[in-house]
Amino acid sequence: MYKNGETALHRILELVSKCPKEHQQKCFEVLLSGYVQLEVGASTPTGSAAKANITAQPQAESLQHETHIPPPVLSRFKNTSKRLGITLDKLESLFDFSVDPFALHPVTLPGKNNAEKTRQIALLAASRSYLTTGSWSADWQEVKSLCIDYNCYDLPNHSVALKKGGGTLFKNVEPGKPVELSSDGIKEAEKFLKNLSEGGLA
Amino acid sequence: MIPSSDQLESFFERLNKLDRDLAKLKGAEVRNIVIIAEIKAVSKEWLRISEALRVAEALPQENLNFADAHFKELFQCTSARTRASAYQKKLAPVLSSSTDRIVVPVIRFEGSPSQVASRQLLGEFVGKVTAEENAYLEEAARCLSSRCNRAAIIMLWAAAISRIHGAIEKLGFNAYNEALDQTTQKKGNPFNRVSKTSVTSLPELQRCRDFDLLVVGMALWKYDLQVFEELDRLLGIRNSAAHPGMLKPSALDVQQYASKVGSCIFEVVPA
Numbered sequence: 369m370y371k372n373g374e375t376a377l378h379r380i381l382e383l384v385s386k387c388p389k390e391h392q393q394k395c396f397e398v399l400l401s402g403y404v405q406l407e408v409g410a411s412t413p414t415g416s417a418a419k420a421n422i423t424a425q426p427q428a429e430s431l432q433h434e435t436h437i438p439p440p441v442l443s444r445f446k447n448t449s450k451r452l453g454i455t456l457d458k459l460e461s462l463f464d465f466s467v468d469p470f471a472l473h474p475v476t477l478p479g480k481n482n483a484e485k486t487r488q489i490a491l492l493a494a495s496r497s498y499l500t501t502g503s504w505s506a507d508w509q510e511v512k513s514l515c516i517d518y519n520c521y522d523l524p525n526h527s528v529a530l531k532k533g534g535g536t537l538f539k540n541v542e543p544g545k546p547v548e549l550s551s552d553g554i555k556e557a558e559k560f561l562k563n564l565s566e567g568g569l570a
Numbered sequence: 571m572i573p574s575s576d577q578l579e580s581f582f583e584r585l586n587k588l589d590r591d592l593a594k595l596k597g598a599e600v601r602n603i604v605i606i607a608e609i610k611a612v613s614k615e616w617l618r619i620s621e622a623l624r625v626a627e628a629l630p631q632e633n634l635n636f637a638d639a640h641f642k643e644l645f646q647c648t649s650a651r652t653r654a655s656a657y658q659k660k661l662a663p664v665l666s667s668s669t670d671r672i673v674v675p676v677i678r679f680e681g682s683p684s685q686v687a688s689r690q691l692l693g694e695f696v697g698k699v700t701a702e703e704n705a706y707l708e709e710a711a712r713c714l715s716s717r718c719n720r721a722a723i724i725m726l727w728a729a730a731i732s733r734i735h736g737a738i739e740k741l742g743f744n745a746y747n748e749a750l751d752q753t754t755q756k757k758g759n760p761f762n763r764v765s766k767t768s769v770t771s772l773p774e775l776q777r778c779r780d781f782d783l784l785v786v787g788m789a790l791w792k793y794d795l796q797v798f799e800e801l802d803r804l805l806g807i808r809n810s811a812a813h814p815g816m817l818k819p820s821a822l823d824v825q826q827y828a829s830k831v832g833s834c835i836f837e838v839v840p841a
Contacts, residue, residue: 403636440822469821499593501690501825507690512575513681516674523579544576546693 376403436465444499452558458565463496472496475564477518483529485520486511487537489532490563491557493547505546506553571621572626575677581619585612589661595654606648606731609657629675637672638666648705687821688715691828695729697786698836700736702740703729710828720811726828727780727805730835732785735775739837741790749789750782758787760798773780780805793838800834 380399387395424444438529449459464471472492479485491537493506493514516519522529531541537553549557571579588608592600600606620634620641654816679685688711695707710725736748747768752768764785769775784801787793807827810817819827 417582438822439822440820440826443627467683469687469825471683497690500687500822501694503690503693503827507686507689508683509575509677510683510686511681512677516677516681522679544574546689 393555407485419513435460437464438470441499444502448499448558452565453563454565459561462561463499469500469525470496472514474517477520477549478563479520482520483525483532485518486522486526486529488521488560489514489518489550490538490547491553491560493552493562494547495557497546498557504549504557506549507546508544511547572622572680573676575673578619579674580743581612581615582673584663585668587663588612589658589665591601592658592661596804597653597655597661599651600654609644613641613648614753616641616670622778623672623676626679628679631671633671633675636667636732653752684715684717687825688712690829691825692833694784694825696826698776698832698841699729699733700841701733701734702802703836706732710824712823714824716819719824721767721826722818723808723811723819723827726824727804727832730804730831731780733835733839733841734787735772736841738775738783738790739772741772743775746790747787748773749786752789753786760802787839791839793834797834800830804830804834 380396383399384392384396414564418547429445435456437456446456449456452459453561456504462473475492477485477488479488490506490511493510494504496510496556497506498504512521512526515526525545527541530538530547537556539548539550539553541547588605591605591608595602599607616637620638621778623629624631624634639678640660640663642655647657647660652783664739691711691714699707706725706729710722713719713725718743744752750764750766750768753761753764756762760781764782767774767778767782769778781802784798784805787801788795788798804827809821811819
């Protein structure tokens, strides 16, 4: 770059001197910027490598800039989205990362009654727990709080709904203790997460 | 200790039962000692619950003041001849608004992501820690739930060092001094950075640098250089959290720190 800079500058000044005085400054700027562009253009890589660079760089940058997923859990989000066959954006859209720690965005629960909705909430809470800590267990109090938000908290039947209708979804349901998901429960939670991310948002 | 929403629900269920018992008296003067004792007991119980909720700032103060006033009146009535209907009149406003004013705010408070994170932090160490270490961890969890993330990191490290001190005390200071000698005889980093300070008591051990304990730990508990390096990184984070600077750990960072402390200290150094 700028191999013959001195000669080029002399040539530019020569040309500038031929211009009327009032246009000399503008002329100098135009010629110099033209020379600089020519030199910079010549030094950029050409061919497929250059093309790959041009396309890959913005992609990597946009991925870094667009995602709001905190770095400590990003790899778990990526793996989960890959496993579920959905894009990272869709999985990300289920959660609110503007709060610390991140929370669930409101979704439309497809459950027919309070008991079914309560179980779906437990699956959602367990999914959030998995993405945060790697453990598929729903915090008892978080489930209750979400049930209040979704208007499906039924005090006398809350734990019964989780115990009875759960079938093989949960390993254990004890009031006050985390609700651990069984392997069937994990499959169901992943399926539920996939369905929600593919258009279940409220 | 903050009362849980489950405890509150059973408390208000108890109150409902008391109301049903009073209704059976059909407005007559309450002379039954058992019922009067129950009225006194629930009033005192509420004052304990109210105080704990007030400290935790789990719900608006006016909600607590409202309930406090009614329970205070209820308790005062027990020292006079009072009809069942009068007791019921004082109970009615509390019972009708208990769910909206007290139970629901507490459920929302304890189900908030920061409270969940603090319980998850404690969950990392279940069955791995002693009562003394657990006290530090509980403080770390409280810091995390109050969004004091740097303080939480410091308390987690305090729990880790408490484990190391306890383990050295169990092994005996002679064993520690021997391991220290072995370590200082080795050449190169990090062995040449260990200060040769032998110890004969816990206070002396408490004055030792954490870094030295981590290096000597390789000889005592046979963990390798990679585990040491991870521990040294954790010590670095702890130091950054404890000194002025721009470190701003998130709740997730604290949870990750807790998980590493759990696996590198509590699963490696025996209690």
